Amino acid sequence: MMRKVCSLLFAMIVMTFATIQSTDKVYAALSDIPDKYASEINYLIEQEIIFGYPDDTFKPKNAVTRQEAATMIGRSLDLENNRQNTKFPDVTEEHYASGYIASAAEEGIISGYADGTFHPNEKVTRAQMATLLARAFDLDETSSHSFTDVAKSAWYYTPINKVATAEITVGYPDGTFKPSKDITREEFSVLMARAMDGNVDSVSQDPEPQPEPDRTETVIGEKMVTTDSLNVRKGPGTSYDVVGKFSDGQEVKVHEEDGSWRYVSGNGVEGYVHSAYLADIPKPVIAEKIVTTDNLNVRKGPGISYDVVGKYSDNQEVDVHEVDGDWRLVSANGVEGYVHSAYLADIPKPVIAEKIVTADSLNVRKGPGTSYDVVGQFTTGEAVDVHKEEGSWRLVSSGSVEGYVHEAYLTDKPSVNRTVAIDPGHGGKDPGAVANGLVEKEVVLDVSLKVREYLRDSGINVVMTRSSDWYPTLDGRVNIANRNNADSFVSVHANAFLSSANGVETFYYAKGMTDREYKSYKLAGYINERLHKSMDMTDRGIKNAGYRVIKATNLPAVLTEIGFLTNDDDAAKLKTQKYRDEAAKAIAMGIIDYYNWRE
Structure with missing residues (x-):
């Protein structure tokens, strides 16, 4: 029996010596412990509340997580640490801190979130740490102590006041407490040591806060929000507080991935959003094209050596995003890649x-x-x-x-196919009027040929009774129009009279007012209205007259006089190509007006 007792006593002495040696080794090895707070930190190490890392460092500026806080408080209060399945689904028996978390929760020191989770890896803020210390060490006394950044209406006002009243903290030199700042191992050690043993060095200012790392420095992608009023949260889960919102279509930068959550920033707001509400930002579309061949290979890069990622069929419309030599980065129907520009064409625009x-x-x-x-x-x-x-x-x-x-x-544009007969007056042996250096047959032929050009450009068929210097008879002119199925007839002339006479006028023939005669009347009105304005000449109006070419035909027919060769001003205009063009355009547009009226 005595031998057994001696053996047990010897074993205990050896174990005690090993513990002391181990602690001494920790003191010597953790070289990054700040001198100013070495007493507090070494006190916790001595009490086996906190330890160093495998690389023999303390890492004083590392943040403390909820699981670490529960563990260290549990050790300080000697709570049960039997590993177990806790009431929190994210803290199972396999979790190293499951016993301390369960015990601390049972004692009312720490709690979970509304959805029943614990978030063991979430960082602890200084306000949350004050709450844990006040609960763990039954701090009830309050005072008038205050901090400039702790409002009396804040949920954390009372626990912070309690730890300050207990002289566990005095805050920072600038009079702030920085309640929302994540607490570091250095700060935690100082506050915990003060709470456990009031005989540690006299209370001084809390350790100066380390500048918060800029989590937005690294950008791993860019996305677009796909829903309106998307909640931006403090952590990767719906139980975390909302710190802002993004609107539909908002472009954001992605900085970190955490499961199905993304840490993003945009418009001065940063935090976590669920990846389900993010999509790739559509590439700018610089052109729209149509594929001109079937089974067109879509490649991963701009060349035939790149892998084929899909195919397009003939007549497939695609969006063009980039130009790379003869290759185009395109997309359509969920397929994006490069195709050669030789197999793309402009998309015909619909004609309305x-x-x-x-x-x-x-x-x-x-x-x-x-x-x-x-x-x-x-x-x-x-x-x-x-x-x-x-x-x-x-x-x-x-x-x-x-x-x-x-x-x-x-x-x-007239929607019905139309054919108009244009009759340049006179011709050949018949010069028409001659005055002021002008010959009527030449002037009206020049103008009439221009009328033909304008009408053809407008899609109207034109029959010329003459297109050169020859003389068709009056009835011959009518026959040419009839043989070619013209549906209207316009004879072009230039006037002659006293030198004082000037202006334009247009004639139609009407014995009564048959349908043909009424149409002739309307045709004359449309042409004359355009003509006097374009030529800037006197409007002599439209008149009824029995000229053979407009009387002998069964077509709506008019004879228009484009000015007086015998008038100096009119003649001066008709000598210029500018006014001959104006006359031709006016006659052509008058004919188009007439056809549109008929429709």
Whole structure:
């Protein structure tokens, strides 16, 4: 029996010596313990409340987590540490601190979150640590002590006041407590040692806070928020406090990943959001194209040596995001990659209407307004396709020119195929009027050929009774129109009379007012209205007259006089290409007005 007692006593002496040796070794090894707080930290190490790391460091600036706080408080109070399945689903029997967490929770020192979880890895703030110390050490006494950043209405006011009254803390030199700051191992050790043993060095200011690391320095991606009023939380879970909100479409930078949660920042707000509410930011679309071949390989990079990541079918419309030499980064139907530009073409824009330009040298602009750059011009009578309406502006195209023009300079294009007979008066042996160096047959042929050009540009078929210097008979002119199935007839002349006579006039024939005669009357009105304005000449009006070419036909027919060769002012204008063009455009637009009226 005595031998057994001696053996047991010897064993206890050896164990005690080993413990002392181990503690001495810790003192010597933990070289990063701050001298100013060595007493407090070494006191906790001596009491086996806190230990160093395997690399023989203390890491005083590391943050303290909830599981670490529960463990150290549990050790200081000698709470049970039997590993067990706790009431918290995220703290199971396998967790090293499960016993201390369960015991501390049972004693009312620490609690979980509304969803029943514990968040063992969440960092502890100074306000939370004050609450734990006040509960653990039954601190009840309060005083008038205050800190500039601790409002009396704050939930943490009372526990912070209690630890300050107990002289466990005096805060920082600037009079603050910094309740929201994560507490470090250094700070925790100082406060815990003061709470456990009032005989430790006299109370001084809390350790100066380490600058918070900027978690936004590293960017691992960029995303876009896909829902409105998305809660931004303090930690990776719905039980954490909301620190802000993001709106739908908000672009954010991603800094960290934590399971299905992401630490993000944007518009001055940073925190955690669930990845389900984030999506890739759509790449800017610089063009839209259509695929021109079937089974087009879509590659991972700009070249045939890159892997194929998908295929496009013929006529597939794609968005173009980047240009890389002859290759294009495109996307469509969830497939994104590179294709060669040779297999892409412009997408034909839908045509919602066809119009005729009514102004000469009409500026075509890059956007719907006069502030946009001019990208081209259209001429009077030119037919254009309308692709889009934006207010009073129209996106139109003709040939290689595409852009915006104001609707005021467009008129409807006749929707029915039309054929008009243009009759340049006189010709050949019949010169017509001759005055002021002008010959009527030459002037009206020049103008009539221009009318043909404008009408053809507008999609209207034109039959010329003559296109050179020869003389068809009056009835021959009518026959040419009838043989070619013309649906209207316009004879072009220039007037002659006294030198004082001037201006333009247009004739129609009407014995009564049959349908043909009424149409002739309307045709004369449309042409004369355009003509006198474009030529800036006197409007002599429209008149009923029985000229053979407009009387002998069964078509709506008119004869228009584009000015007096015998008048100096009129003749001066008709000598210039500018006014001959104006006359031709006016006649053509008058004919188009007439056809639009008929529809």
